[in-house]
Amino acid sequence: MATTLPARQTPHATGRAGSAEPVHRADVAVDAASGMLTGVDLAVRTAGLTKRFRSGQVAVDGIDLEVPRGSVYGFLGPNGSGKTTTIRMLLGLVGPTDGRAWLLGEPMPDAAARVLPRVGVLVEGPAFQPYLSGAANLARLDAADATADPRTSRRRTGDALERVGLAAAARKPYRQYSLGMKQRLGLAAALLRPRDLLVLDEPTNGLDPQGTREVRHLVRELADAGTTVLVSSHLLTEIEQVCSHIGIMSRGRLLAQGERSVLTDARPARVVVTTTVADADRAAAVLGSLGLVDVVRDGAVLEAALGTPPETVSAALVGAGVPLLGLEVRRPSLEQLFVTLTGEGFDVAR
Amino acid sequence: MSLADAAVPTAAMPSGSATHAAAPTRVRGAWGRLLRSELRLVFGRRRNIALLVGLACVPLLLGTVLFVTRDSALGGQGPGFISRVTENGLFLVVAALFMCLPFLLPLTTGIASGDAIAGEAQAGTLRYLLAVPVSRARLLGIKALATLAYVACAVLAIAVVAFVVGAVMFGVGDVTLLSGTTVPVADGVLRIAGVAAYVALSLTGLVAVGLFLSTLTEVPVGAMAGTVVVAIVSAVLDTLPQLAVIHPGLLTHHWLDFAEFLRLEVGWGVLGQGLAVQAAWVAVFGALAWSRFTTADVTS
Amino acid sequence: MDEQTDPTTSATAGPTTDATGAPDAGARRRARRRWAVPVAVGAAVAAAFAGPTLVASAGGEGLPDRTAEELLAAVAQAEPQALSGTVVYTARLGLPEIPFVEAGGADPIALLGGSSTLRVWSDGEDRSRVALLGATSEYSVVRDGAEAWTYSSADDEVVHYLLSDADAARYAELESQLEQGPPPEVAGDLPTPEEAAAQVLAAAEETSTVSVDGQTTVAGRDAYQLVVTPRSTGTLVARVVVAVDAETSAPLRVQVWSTQDDGAPALEVGFTDVEFTVPDAAVLEFSAPAGADQRDVVVPLPEAPEADAARAQLGTDAHGLPTHPDVTVTGEGWDRVVELAGVDVASLVAGDPEGVETLPGGELTIGSPEAQELLREFKPTDGEGGMELDTSALYEQLTTEVPEGRLLSSTLLSVLVTHDGRVLVGAVPAETLRDLA
Numbered sequence A: 001m002a003t004t005l006p007a008r009q010t011p012h013a014t015g016r017a018g019s020a021e022p023v024h025r026a027d028v029a030v031d032a033a034s035g036m037l038t039g040v041d042l043a044v045r046t047a048g049l050t051k052r053f054r055s056g057q058v059a060v061d062g063i064d065l066e067v068p069r070g071s072v073y074g075f076l077g078p079n080g081s082g083k084t085t086t087i088r089m090l091l092g093l094v095g096p097t098d099g100r101a102w103l104l105g106e107p108m109p110d111a112a113a114r115v116l117p118r119v120g121v122l123v124e125g126p127a128f129q130p131y132l133s134g135a136a137n138l139a140r141l142d143a144a145d146a147t148a149d150p151r152t153s154r155r156r157t158g159d160a161l162e163r164v165g166l167a168a169a170a171r172k173p174y175r176q177y178s179l180g181m182k183q184r185l186g187l188a189a190a191l192l193r194p195r196d197l198l199v200l201d202e203p204t205n206g207l208d209p210q211g212t213r214e215v216r217h218l219v220r221e222l223a224d225a226g227t228t229v230l231v232s233s234h235l236l237t238e239i240e241q242v243c244s245h246i247g248i249m250s251r252g253r254l255l256a257q258g259e260r261s262v263l264t265d266a267r268p269a270r271v272v273v274t275t276t277v278a279d280a281d282r283a284a285a286v287l288g289s290l291g292l293v294d295v296v297r298d299g300a301v302l303e304a305a306l307g308t309p310p311e312t313v314s315a316a317l318v319g320a321g322v323p324l325l326g327l328e329v330r331r332p333s334l335e336q337l338f339v340t341l342t343g344e345g346f347d348v349a350r
Numbered sequence B: 001m002s003l004a005d006a007a008v009p010t011a012a013m014p015s016g017s018a019t020h021a022a023a024p025t026r027v028r029g030a031w032g033r034l035l036r037s038e039l040r041l042v043f044g045r046r047r048n049i050a051l052l053v054g055l056a057c058v059p060l061l062l063g064t065v066l067f068v069t070r071d072s073a074l075g076g077q078g079p080g081f082i083s084r085v086t087e088n089g090l091f092l093v094v095a096a097l098f099m100c101l102p103f104l105l106p107l108t109t110g111i112a113s114g115d116a117i118a119g120e121a122q123a124g125t126l127r128y129l130l131a132v133p134v135s136r137a138r139l140l141g142i143k144a145l146a147t148l149a150y151v152a153c154a155v156l157a158i159a160v161v162a163f164v165v166g167a168v169m170f171g172v173g174d175v176t177l178l179s180g181t182t183v184p185v186a187d188g189v190l191r192i193a194g195v196a197a198y199v200a201l202s203l204t205g206l207v208a209v210g211l212f213l214s215t216l217t218e219v220p221v222g223a224m225a226g227t228v229v230v231a232i233v234s235a236v237l238d239t240l241p242q243l244a245v246i247h248p249g250l251l252t253h254h255w256l257d258f259a260e261f262l263r264l265e266v267g268w269g270v271l272g273q274g275l276a277v278q279a280a281w282v283a284v285f286g287a288l289a290w291s292r293f294t295t296a297d298v299t300s
Numbered sequence C: 001m002d003e004q005t006d007p008t009t010s011a012t013a014g015p016t017t018d019a020t021g022a023p024d025a026g027a028r029r030r031a032r033r034r035w036a037v038p039v040a041v042g043a044a045v046a047a048a049f050a051g052p053t054l055v056a057s058a059g060g061e062g063l064p065d066r067t068a069e070e071l072l073a074a075v076a077q078a079e080p081q082a083l084s085g086t087v088v089y090t091a092r093l094g095l096p097e098i099p100f101v102e103a104g105g106a107d108p109i110a111l112l113g114g115s116s117t118l119r120v121w122s123d124g125e126d127r128s129r130v131a132l133l134g135a136t137s138e139y140s141v142v143r144d145g146a147e148a149w150t151y152s153s154a155d156d157e158v159v160h161y162l163l164s165d166a167d168a169a170r171y172a173e174l175e176s177q178l179e180q181g182p183p184p185e186v187a188g189d190l191p192t193p194e195e196a197a198a199q200v201l202a203a204a205e206e207t208s209t210v211s212v213d214g215q216t217t218v219a220g221r222d223a224y225q226l227v228v229t230p231r232s233t234g235t236l237v238a239r240v241v242v243a244v245d246a247e248t249s250a251p252l253r254v255q256v257w258s259t260q261d262d263g264a265p266a267l268e269v270g271f272t273d274v275e276f277t278v279p280d281a282a283v284l285e286f287s288a289p290a291g292a293d294q295r296d297v298v299v300p301l302p303e304a305p306e307a308d309a310a311r312a313q314l315g316t317d318a319h320g321l322p323t324h325p326d327v328t329v330t331g332e333g334w335d336r337v338v339e340l341a342g343v344d345v346a347s348l349v350a351g352d353p354e355g356v357e358t359l360p361g362g363e364l365t366i367g368s369p370e371a372q373e374l375l376r377e378f379k380p381t382d383g384e385g386g387m388e389l390d391t392s393a394l395y396e397q398l399t400t401e402v403p404e405g406r407l408l409s410s411t412l413l414s415v416l417v418t419h420d421g422r423v424l425v426g427a428v429p430a431e432t433l434r435d436l437a
């Protein structure tokens, strides 16, 4: 997986190498080489997590997820890439074929009773009893929580409904809710009590742009309050902006993960030089002399991987007397990153 | 767990770190709270209420028919205990239960138990309940209790309505037993209460079967139909003399043994055997349901 | 906790290179262990249900040896016991299925095939109750000295059997002499091991060899087994096995084996549980329930054994059969065939009471008492209310057409109804009857 990135750019590489590892705490990643803590506390961690369904399909193929505490982790991948299956395994709904998972430092599903009350979830869309009202549905989930104080149940459900803006529709049967209201109720259920971790699977599904914005706002608000958020989506752009960390899934594999800025900076930016057709050859020679590789020429436009600071490029070109009509530095987007990683576009369902 | 609990210096977090809250502690009476919530769900559901009302209509209908025809040539005819109803309203309880036992009560049991897990799976609420978290064994237990309560309520609804209708239409008097002996009303009422209790307990095995089927599928209708089919197949097998060896172990074989309460000397041994067979089915299918439900992937 | 604690183990394993590796074997093992639970429960349940049967079929050994003569004498001398118990009666007569048996509630017709359960209570003297249990019905025969009642719950009908005034006086007189008068004959009587054994063993030594088989357990009690084997080979009866209680010498079970079926007894009547205590007085009482149909039947007082002996010198044949112009008896003992002439079978099977008139009176004794029981079912006397069956359909179903007439052939008994209105009955193969006809 992370082999697609240079090692130094993996913010918290797991200690694959060392059998002589000194520290074994689950939620603390260890730098294998130094044997020192990398200083990142993990809210979610999986090791070689694999799910092969009875149909023979490998939905999740040995992924090592690492979600630091306090982060907003965007779990991205096209439809059918295994995000929901991973989340189900995290929550103990589906048993892994192989590998392990830890939530908030405790092994799942063994510690489910201890951990899950601190985890709010939205998995594969909201689901409630259709003939109960929104409030009654929340009350039911609250009653199911053995650690919830029954005396404050009414307040909890009321607050949660308020928070997602459903207070007015609290007494309506769930089956009369619109798609957006259903999604909101799902979020309300996830927010029934203060959580240390929120796992939101496709929270923007079925929402209009306004609803999507609201979800982003909510996620940001929660993250600001210190809650770790693991949010999955098959739409890169919808969620990319709020994420501090990114994990990219494709065909059951975690292709890359890490801090968003590091990930996007990891690919060398490209420099695009526009000159005249006549000077293009000279410009290419200058770029080559600067040690830039992967030079592509398209008429008067040259493109190359940016290996030196851009000002060095412009100075060299100007120094060589090449007419510089334009110079642009292109940083790769996540979309491009994905295409580079998989060789195909993002929105390919399989 | 000692390793995971080992104190490790936590380095400063980059951004506002989540508070490492201690694991929440269980509140006392959590079982009761969930069970009450489940009962509200089962008994608040319109389909279930309609089913109870429908069952309660059986004795009303039966009583009315018998009342209207009692002076005609058809009066006092019919299988089982129907012929006795016009003489003594108490027998309407037995006649109504007898009529509901072959199909309507298994249907009710099938609907209630088949829906228990599969219904939640189909609605998708199962994954949210389990993520609350509710342990799977606890959820199964709660579902079983709620289903049993509903089935008991169905039997009770038939019995109570039949008692009232019978008393109003035909009056209540000393009870003539199957043996031809007559016992006082109080004794008779006790015996008939015994009949209702035995009928309700006779359905426990089917509840277990329904629960097991309910853990196998995400289609509640399938589990419901399967449960009813099990009851019907069992009744059919019970009529094949070639299978006499397995008859005593069949789910439905002892259902009509409630008649023991109406014999001169109640055959407690016979009743005990009937209940033991139900207990065996509950044990086997309860264990199957548990194994299945606690190991199955919830992908609904 | 197990290996789950160490997260690095699996991280080290490298999921891509070792997808089927050990790390998660624990979870799978746990799942397999879960499935072992229902298997174990199933085994425990099977053991719990099969166990008592296995234990019951063992044992029965270790009783002191007794000869057949000793046992016969013990049975003959044993005082009738006060008892209450459950009897299972099983008939495998090889008759066609009679599917409508249960429809009408508990009825003695059910004894023709399959298994029936009866409850028996007796005070050991002249009061008893035998109840044939239907699923939701009951057919009871209650005897109290010279009186008897049958009650069918399905029809809510009481038949009261009583003696004429003259007979009643004679009964009282007999009772003062003999301690106990003979019980009245009841149509649709129910079999008990005691009566069956009494009838088999009474004349056993004349026509059969009697031996002792291994010991057994019946209704949880140790028992000896007397085997009565007909000396004749012309009969359908292979042998009759009577299980005799070791303690009380009361017959606990009678099995009649047919020559046609070696696998299982053709008829079996035995206790599945029995207690030799005096039953509750309320059980032995009977008073017709309010609202039930009641019919009184005056029956003649059966001859007491002494009177029988006296009659034997006057007008009966050697077997105690009343001589009757229309009754011809061929053969001896087990081979005996009784021929009734001038029977209007057509109206009999149609349930026409006039057909009864054509039946020769008196008691018929044919080979075995069970065979007699079977024949009795064809007499509609007990069927006016109790047997609401389509008798002619039953007749059609049970009999087959042969050149001589219609033949009923079972593993123990053959009945031939000829076209000219004669009925031949015997515990002999059908061919014997056809040859005689």
Ligand SMILES: Nc1ncnc2c1ncn2[C@@H]1O[C@H](COP(=O)(O)OP(=O)(O)O)[C@@H](O)[C@H]1O
Pocket: A053, A054, A055, A057, A058, A059, A077, A078, A079, A080, A081, A082, A083, A084, A085, A086, A350, B299
């Ligand atoms: N219950 C199941 N049985 C078999 N295959 C499944 C099951 N659930 C999901 N899959 C397959 O696993 C793959 C991953 O699915 P999923 O985790 O739902 O993807 P995502 O959430 O990323 O869209 C898909 O190809 C899907 O077809």
Ligand SMILES: [Mg+2]
Pocket: A080, A083, A084, A085, A124, A201, A202
């Ligand atoms: Mg998904």
